[in-house]
Amino acid sequence: MEYDLKKGTRGSRHDHIERLIAKIVGAEGAMVVNNNASAVLLCLAALAKGKEVIVSRGELVEIGGSFRIPEIMELGGAYLREVGTTNKTKYDDYRNAIDMEKTGILLKVHTSNYKIMGFTADVGLQELVELGRDSGIPVVYDLGSGLMIDLRKYGIDEPTVPESIRSGADIVTFSGDKLLGGPQAGIIIGRKQYVDLMKKHPLARAVRVDKMTLAALEYTFRQYLDEEKAKETLPVLCMITLSPEEMRKRAILLAEQVRRATDAFEIEVVKSEGQIGGGSTPNQFLPGYAVSVSGKGISPDRIERDMRAYEEAVIVRINQDRVLIDMRTVAQDEIDIVARGLIACGERYSKG
Numbered sequence: 001m002e003y004d005l006k007k008g009t010r011g012s013r014h015d016h017i018e019r020l021i022a023k024i025v026g027a028e029g030a031m032v033v034n035n036n037a038s039a040v041l042l043c044l045a046a047l048a049k050g051k052e053v054i055v056s057r058g059e060l061v062e063i064g065g066s067f068r069i070p071e072i073m074e075l076g077g078a079y080l081r082e083v084g085t086t087n088k089t090k091y092d093d094y095r096n097a098i099d100m101e102k103t104g105i106l107l108k109v110h111t112s113n114y115k116i117m118g119f120t121a122d123v124g125l126q127e128l129v130e131l132g133r134d135s136g137i138p139v140v141y142d143l144g145s146g147l148m149i150d151l152r153k154y155g156i157d158e159p160t161v162p163e164s165i166r167s168g169a170d171i172v173t174f175s176g177d178k179l180l181g182g183p184q185a186g187i188i189i190g191r192k193q194y195v196d197l198m199k200k201h202p203l204a205r206a207v208r209v210d211k212m213t214l215a216a217l218e219y220t221f222r223q224y225l226d227e228e229k230a231k232e233t234l235p236v237l238c239m240i241t242l243s244p245e246e247m248r249k250r251a252i253l254l255a256e257q258v259r260r261a262t263d264a265f266e267i268e269v270v271k272s273e274g275q276i277g278g279g280s281t282p283n284q285f286l287p288g289y290a291v292s293v294s295g296k297g298i299s300p301d302r303i304e305r306d307m308r309a310y311e312e313a314v315i316v317r318i319n320q321d322r323v324l325i326d327m328r329t330v331a332q333d334e335i336d337i338v339a340r341g342l343i344a345c346g347e348r349y350s351k352g
């Protein structure tokens with residue numbers, strides 16, 4: 001239990017970390033819930049119950065198999081008011097759909113896991129914010145990934161949390177365990193008046209997080225007080241920002257170690273392209289290096305299986321009949337582990 005020694009009352013760990021988050025992202029208020037799906041749900045229930053929520057037809061996403069915008073809308077007791085078309089949605093589509101009696105929210109959803117290409121148009125967050133201001137309707141942005149620092153120079157073109165707040169969105173929601181690099185959680189930030197409505201909503205208790213999650217989230221956010229430090233201490237950022245040169249060095253170390261110990265494989269250091277989030281950032285490839293392994297008379301599938309079953313499991317990729325070990329996800333102190341796994345497999349294959 002938390003106890004506030006000054007006031008002589010029960011303190012709230014929630015209040016403490018939520019103040020910290022608000023300060024770091026540059027928002028008036030913040031709230032932590034169980035995941036981003038519950039963040040969006042709570043937002044709809046608290047701000048748009050019985051009202052219409054205007055969303056572009058190009059943004060009716062399904063993410064993670066069960067988060068679907070039309071379904072979450074129903075659960076939150078709001079009515080989906082689709083505007084525009086799959087490929088093009090314009091400012092006037094939103095404007096014409098606004099009804100001062102019925103409209104509860106203008107919702108923008110970041111299409112985290114797909115891209116529409118060709119003849120497309122959408123309305124940027126900033127433009128939507130202007131429309132919201134003019135009509136007095138709150139703008140909510142479901143950002144999804146929770147990227148805190150600009151990674152465009154590393155080849156990741158994703159909007160960030162601070163820039164979304166700076167665009168003027170009234171509420172922004174995102175996950176704790178995607179590009180933020182923290183525990184499973186949903187984070188709601190934005191105008192205090194709206195965040196307070198969500199905190200008071202009966203659903204709030206049902207989507208609360210425990211103090212272990214809060215502690216992990218506090219640690220994660222504190223890393224962002226120094227961006228350079230965050231890139232070193234948070235694994236997801238560390239992997240994304242790892243330079244191709246460093247990957248090549250690690251690849252050479254691994255290849256040499258295995259070659260010295262066994263001749264069961266043909267081993268090469270090769271250029272590779274990685275994708276973050278298991279393909280959830282379409283069209284975004286990070287250049288780097290991998291170690292390519294092929295067994296003499298042993299199938300890549302067998303090597304893949306044996307590496308996965310090794311006491312310190314190693315997950316590899318298969319590409320064009322060769323096993324690829326992408327060095328982006330092999331930390332300096334993990335090179336030995338991967339080498340031991342390959343050497344153990346090699347010894348087994350040599351014995352037949």
Ligand SMILES: *Cc1c(COP(=O)(O)O)cnc(C)c1O
Nearest residue numbers: 035036037063112143144145175
């Ligand atoms: C991932 C994602 C969600 C769901 O978030 P969870 O934390 O997995 O519940 C919702 N909206 C968007 C845009 C997302 O990218």
